[in-house]
Amino acid sequence: MKINFTKKQMKDLLTLVEAGNWVINSFRDEPIEQYEDLYNYILNAAHQMNMPEVVYDKESDQAYLTHDAEEEIHEFISEYDDYTFWDELALNLAKRDYANEMNVRNDTREEAFLRIIEFEEKYAEEFYKNGLKNLVIKSKK
Known part of the structure; x- marks a missing residue:
């Protein structure tokens, strides 16, 4: 062809x-x-x-x-990375939080999904307002 x-x-x-x-x-x-x-x-x-x-x-x-062509294309990739970073971070933290409380809950798949969305929305709102400013990593010593 x-x-x-x-x-x-x-x-x-x-x-x-x-x-x-x-x-x-x-x-x-x-x-x-x-x-x-x-x-x-x-x-x-x-x-x-x-x-x-x-x-x-x-x-x-x-x-x-060429370097210029590559740079122009990688601007698209960077935009995508910036956009998906927040979604992935919120989703992963939401899954973590749900996993931490899962032992005390007996959810159906739909209930689990909705609970994860609750967590995710909370994080998404926080990140939209404050970015990473309030994100703290606690170290276990």
Whole structure:
């Protein structure tokens, strides 16, 4: 199959592929090859289209995003990380709090779910108002 992209579509595809590969592989010691290979395939295709966002290194025989293109894409990733950080923090703390009281409760799945949501909403409201200002870590010595 052959797909034709305009330069605008290819630029958007580069954004999606960089963001996707970052989410999947950036934290791994060994990247998942199938995604890394597809990422490199798209970068090479963009290079062949003479996309200004991509540079080619003859020595490594590899195409790379320019620093500016990578920075622009990673702004999206940073926005996503900032947004999800608060949700994940609130949810994880809510699950922790529910687990701490679970021994004294005999909830159905629905009741447990609703209780976790209560905790989560409490944390979400706190974080919305105060960020991390009131978050304290108690050390057990």
